[in-house]
Amino acid sequence: MSNTQRSPALATLIAAALAASSVQTETAHAADQDLAVTIYTDNLALVQDHRSIDLTGGKQRIEFENVSAQIRPETVSLAARDLSIVEQNFDYDLLSPEKLMEKAVGHTVTIIRTNPGTGAETRETAQVLATNGGVVLKIGDHIEVLRDDGLPARVIFDKVPDNLRARPTLSVTVNGAHRGSEPATLSYLTPGLGWRADYVALFDEASAKIDVQGWVTLSNSSGITYDNAKTLLVAGNPNVTGNTNNPGPRYYRPQPRANLAQAGTESGTRERLGDYYLYPLAERTTIANLQTKQVSFLDVRGVPAEHGYEFRNSWMATSNTPLSAQVVYRFSTSAHAGLGDQLPAGTLRFYMRDKRGDPQFIGESHIDHTPMGSVLSLSTGDAFDVKVQPTVEKRTRLGFAHWQTDMKYVLTNALPKAVTVSVLQGGLWGDTSIKAESQKSTRRNADEAEWSVEVPANGTRTLTASFESQF
């Protein structure tokens, strides 16, 4: 067989067969793309993509390059003047060597063999007969298996079939009323773009004040870069179907520690949309793929903050070692003596200066969307020096479904200053009552009693309480 021997008739046949449809295909290039991105906190974004499309005046297919790889195709809408949509497709048939060979079955390819002895190349035309497990070729009047002998052989394909794509591709078949270039807006929802807030709080122990900086953290894993996009951030979680977070039947469960001590009732000056707050970025920005971007939105200094300790014991919990109390910081988001802003959900990281004056990290806490005027009570971790050892001292059966439980809580403080620990005993459901206690408690709710215990510097305090319950 000689070099580049190719039947013109066959080539025409291939070209015709490989063409996906008889409808003319145009590509809407991203050259004059103008993007507006609205990003929600729950890993969801609305992309509005303005670009011009070339209409042929009739039925045609338009392919959009540079749309999010995670696009939700069912949310796509294309709007342009004098345009009606016939159908929208999102093609996932991805171009790979295997797919290329599969689609070449029945067609011809060029084989270039290299002689391992001399290094000389010979060129042949082959027809692909099958690709089941191995590639079977018809070369001239004989049939062979590709690289059956393990010797080098290059396979060259003429072209990529139209319906195989390097990336998932959105195409829209439209009916245009006239011919020419027309500005169009493509809008769609996509996951992979999201944002949350990150806060830096520097606590000063001497003055009991915090400085708080808030940053919006955008992250993009949607597969493409949004160049020079007008960006709007929406704080609030829109309800997305299929995302219901049903915790199942609600039996008795211990309450998780609530970060929000008091929900606020103040309205700020931030832009709102329905019940959501909007955080538009002042300038257009480029959100690159796999990039994390942060933009500042809050900087408040000298807000009063309380530092305290909290220990929560579950019902009948006994420990044979002292357990650390939780370190808790409380501050307000009010316009008066507070942060003076509503806070989008995110992570608040606490820092404190060491003896040398360098800020050191001391723990972090998640916060939910928090209205202005709220009181936040955030835990940063365990206290090394402030501990509580709870023990069930005695259980006495007083009658049928009638018990007395004597609890002892030994509080220790290895700090050189007095501290106040809020001891919470949970699990007091039913009509559990406190019969006797070494100091007065407050019943926060049916489930919990709270004692505020002063523990002297380098000292110990013992708290006792006896409960009467049906269990």
Next chain:
Amino acid sequence: MRSLLRAWLPVSAALLGSNPASAIETARASTISDVAVTIYRAPYAQPNSLDLNGLGGFALVTETRTVSIPQGESLIRFEGVADGIEPQSAIITGLPEGVLEKNHDAHVLSPAALVTATLGRQVWLLRTNRKTGKATRVSGTLVADNDGVLFKSAEGIEALRCSGLPETFRFESATGVNATPTLSALVRSPTPMTVKVRLSYLAQGFDWQATYSAILSPDSKTMDLGAWVTLANGNGVSFNDAHTQVVAGRLNRTTAEVEPVEESPEIVAGCWPRGTTSDIPPVVAPNELQEAVMVTAMRKDAAPAPMMARASFEAKAVGNLVQEEQLGDLKLYRVPERTSVTSRQIKQVRLLDRTNIPVELIYTADITPNVYNETQPLNKILRTRNDEAHHLGLPLPSGRVSAFYEHDGVPLVVSEAPLRDTAVKEEVEINAGESPDVQVTTVIERIQVDPAPKELPLIPGVVNVRSSDLQNLNRIEITNARPTAVTVELPLHLPDGTNVVRADHIPKTRNGLPTFRLTVPAQGSATILFQTARSTYTPVRPR
């Protein structure tokens, strides 16, 4: 493919510099002039050996760099940050007008990142003739990288590495992929200026632990306690001459998620089906590499962790101790001199050295009455108190304690046990393993029949109410084969509402449990008899 790509990677890396995407001026921050590293423990880790490939802790890295900022808007690049950076935690101070935005690109140079970044752009295909050694360069574009790489040249479309010929790509220099983990900040300055900038961030891939060694005196009445701070950096970045601190205490982390920092996507050099007519594996040309190779960036493939210097026996009184200070409700330990926290390294610094600590050796076992328990060896506990009187009185960060006896000057390991975060004045208990010489058996001496036998004395203070059911008579036997008397503590685990009512030894409540404490003589035995009673309630039958 791996070895080929690897071979030229360093060359390419040198060519890859700045991000070409933006028209904004780029200023590169100088290398680090001063750095501080504070290492935090994994919040809920067990005190096991540190594994460099799975360090659960993190660090706060604070770097000082110098940067020349041009007038107007510019992008400042901080190259060579720790690969485990949590970019959302980055704080930059010292910039003139503040920071417009901070960016972190997870795209880090790897073969796959290179291919993806070059998709649709021009590359050179380099094909070497095995026989003649002659390389041919073909210009073309990358068409696709899904399960195999497709390349388009003037000749047509080909798949990379399906021909059996040595083939590779040569990329153009500017691909926009960072060679090292990089954080950038967009800033605006009214005038050009040179400033010192401080960047601090949290980064994963660090950890530390305290490793104690307790050397017991032959009579087990005192011990010497020494400890090391063992810290580790599993990142690919070194911090030279760093102020180094570790923080003890458990602090909250909410997500501790890291952005996909170089997830090392794989290039799979897949091909079409490659079955042949024979079962015999095809003859592979000598240099032909195994195909369908997975090429990964292998961030953590460096040399295996060096054998951790064990917190074993060591010469007493070792030089510089770390300096402790209070940090809020945590403890901060400062390494006294600057030290280098090198990439993929484990380092040890002395935490404490205390001698002649009085300890009480206690033999203990948990007893469940009213069931037959097999004879079991007692567990040894070394009990002391963390105060001045016991030659301690300093916070003891949680970690692992190895207990030793010295035998002819050679240390013998007795046990290894965890130690929790222990504040000053707290009781310290170190588990020192089992003793087969001291055994305990609990049996039911006699099944209870009414009326209750009255041979055992009533425990003072106990009211034997009529509604109580006196239960079986239990007997605990302790035997001691040791040449010395031993102190034994036996806490009783009783069902809810059950109390010890009669006993020939008086139990004391310890940690909420009735506990017998007694001395068993050398080569002797001891017996405890006791009876428990359960509070019962008989409902009144309606007439």
